[in-house]
Amino acid sequence: MQATDSSSARSSRWEWAQLTLLGANLIWTTLCLGGYRSETMVVTTALAGALFVLHLAALAYETPALPRHRADLWLLPFLGYVVLNILLVSPVPWLGWRDAWNWTMMIATFSVVLNGIRSAAPRRVLLGVLIGLGLIAVAMGCYQRFVAPGWLMLGRHQVDQFLHRASGPFGIPNSLAALLLLLLPAVSVRAFRRSASVTQRVLWGWIGAVFAFGLLLTLSRGAWLGLALACVIWPLAIRRWRWSRRLAVAVAVSIGLSVVGAVAYQASPGVRDRVGQLVTHGGELSRPILWRAGWELFRDRPLTGTGGGSYNTLFERHRPKGFIDDPQWAHNDYLNTLSDYGLIGFGLFFGVVASVAWRSWRQAGANDRRSRAGRDAFAVGGGLGVGLLAFAIHLGVDFHWKIPALALAFATCAALAVPPISPAPSAIVTRPRRRWARGAAWAGMVATVLVVVGVVRMQQAEALRNEARQAIDRQFHGRTGPDAAGLREAMGALERAVALDPANAQAWSDLAFVRALQTFAESGRGPAWGEAAEIAARRAIAASGVVPEFWIRLGVALDLRGQTDAARAAFERARDLAPQHSHVWYYYACHLSRDTKQREAALRAVAICLSLDPGNTEGEALRAKLNVRP
Structure with a gap:
């Protein structure tokens, strides 16, 4: 008893x-x-x-x-x-x-x-x-x-x-x-x-x-x-x-x-x-x-x-x-x-x-x-x-x-x-089964700890990525433009994120974005930052080739390196993946606008962008710029 x-x-x-x-x-x-x-x-x-x-x-x-x-x-x-x-x-x-x-x-x-x-x-x-x-x-x-x-x-x-x-x-x-x-x-x-x-x-x-x-x-x-x-x-x-x-x-x-x-x-x-x-x-x-x-x-x-x-x-x-x-x-x-x-x-x-x-x-x-x-x-x-x-x-x-x-x-x-x-008398477990149950429980506990450690690292990486991306977005929403110190801080957070979770393709894409933005903060180093951005963008694409944003990041990086044909192929891949997304057409238009011979094609691309999203202010600004002949 x-x-x-x-x-x-x-x-x-x-x-x-x-x-x-x-x-x-x-x-x-x-x-x-x-x-x-x-x-x-x-x-x-x-x-x-x-x-x-x-x-x-x-x-x-x-x-x-x-x-x-x-x-x-x-x-x-x-x-x-x-x-x-x-x-x-x-x-x-x-x-x-x-x-x-x-x-x-x-x-x-x-x-x-x-x-x-x-x-x-x-x-x-x-x-x-x-x-x-x-x-x-x-x-x-x-x-x-x-x-x-x-x-x-x-x-x-x-x-x-x-x-x-x-x-x-x-x-x-x-x-x-x-x-x-x-x-x-x-x-x-x-x-x-x-x-x-x-x-x-x-x-x-x-x-x-x-x-x-x-x-x-x-x-x-x-x-x-x-x-x-x-x-x-x-x-x-x-x-x-x-x-x-x-x-x-x-x-x-x-x-x-x-x-x-x-x-x-x-x-x-x-x-x-x-x-x-x-x-x-x-x-x-x-x-x-x-x-x-x-x-x-x-x-x-x-x-x-x-x-x-x-x-x-x-x-x-x-x-x-x-x-x-x-x-x-x-x-x-x-x-x-x-x-x-x-x-x-x-x-x-x-x-x-x-x-x-x-x-x-x-x-x-x-x-x-x-x-x-x-x-x-x-x-x-x-x-x-x-x-x-x-x-x-x-x-x-x-x-x-x-x-x-x-x-x-x-x-x-x-x-x-x-x-x-309701418990029944037959619920009492024999000693051999008890030893087996304890062994299985210990194996389950070890497996649970290993999985949780991996998931915690994954969540920590995503938290760093979110923090960095929100900091960058605040700069643009405030119309202050990219700030060198802020970009370096965001880049450090994203580099820690991909170190914690190399499989986080979105973190690699955001890292490519920040490295590309460094060309505005550090003039004269465009090709170097373009190469670094390309490496990050390709890591994102290696994890998933169906995300249009990743191809846009690659296209921007290749443009910074002067590889126009390869960049155009990347933007066209993004366009094919998301034909009804206004931002895809905006970036494609930006790429075409770099070549004066592609002015009409750029205008057509930005027109499609604005037809999909009439409130796209960046698209309006690009169209106004293209309509001003040199």
Whole structure:
């Protein structure tokens, strides 16, 4: 009996230790712009690695061994396929590895919560951490909406298009809405439990009202629609009800939501504006363009996809005339996964997700709810399920899984929603199997440490690259022109970046850019800096020949060296890769303008540039210069 108590206590300590690391990671990543910046991801990656190492140690050394959910193991083939896809298919592997790490963190977090944090108390605390983050996020959203519209975390300033919408600790209002979608139903059901006291009803009702108000402040139409659909589907999925009751409750929910929507529309000018934009434009403007491009990329390679992280680069193949945005992702995580990883990757991931959801729903419906604890667990699990469904619907119009904080929160809520496995007498593991399990755990820990060290270096390199590029962009936006000291500092940061991560092709491209700019700061050394820029540009192209920017950097470097024909071939390659991108035509026109015999060709190129982007001020200046005859 004493040994059993000791084992239980030791097991509990493992759980609380894992909870501490996961809670710290959720708080850090969420409050640092959702983990969007590479500087944040250095810490996030280290915490995630430490958490998984601790989890492996717990699996090996906690006694007695507990039965495992196998849902996380079912996702391992997907991760293996992602690695193969990046190695064999992706044209931009340095971007693919970042995407692979985001998937890995999400799946690892799901595994830790599913099999490492099992007891009721730490699971309640974990959900409490998420709820606390939600309250802090809404408070930040209120500050943005009513006090300082341009305020963002980490000294950043909100972009103009989001100034009148709350984004909380994130940079995007839809990201705050996604976090609240996960939490609002789970909080609301606690207020309506039969066993809840008056105090509990008031407390949870107040928290639910705060989350609902925060969701309203985001002015996220997709989130509102996702929550409404999930709430209507919820009664239809309650197996113990007769269909007549399910339909009646679904209709009642629909009517209630319609009334709430009508009141919000009348009371809030922001809601009226957002709904009015939807009606005026006949739907979305930019998202259908991104979705069509993603679908066309999927059709190009339906089985394997175009490769992890490739969407933004290969979007140039399908960029329509006049579309000047840099999309990054498809604004639809399902389509983005299909585009990058094809039917194989899509099936390996979403097939498992659908299977786990189906099994969890059936098991929850069959669980014993005669006890108060059983009823409460069923209600909270159902609330989490509704939130996950609303989040899943919202994924159809956004890229929440590309935001690390949201991916971690989703994985946590998904694992909390899976019904637990009850220990059985056969769960005791024999000594030989225990030795084997410990050996496997140690191998996993070593592999995790090696992977995390590599990813941390990759994130550090990207952080240096971002810092250097932003410093250069600030010089040009301020119209001060390139500054010699600033360029040297940026060059040093980029050289450190490529030393840390030689596979980061974008860092090599930016290094080529800075070296080319040195010709303006150090007159008379154009050929020397041109040669240095060419070396960096060719390193970028060696990593990926499908990025038009890399060919532009090579063309500029070759022009500095006086190799006109080779430079023209590089610019024409960039033009072929991105025929509808205005900047490509601008650089091509600049190249042609260096030869007086190519003046008419340069004018045609700059005319195409301005037809694609009439607001291109550099193109206007070049056309004016070309129209002044010597």
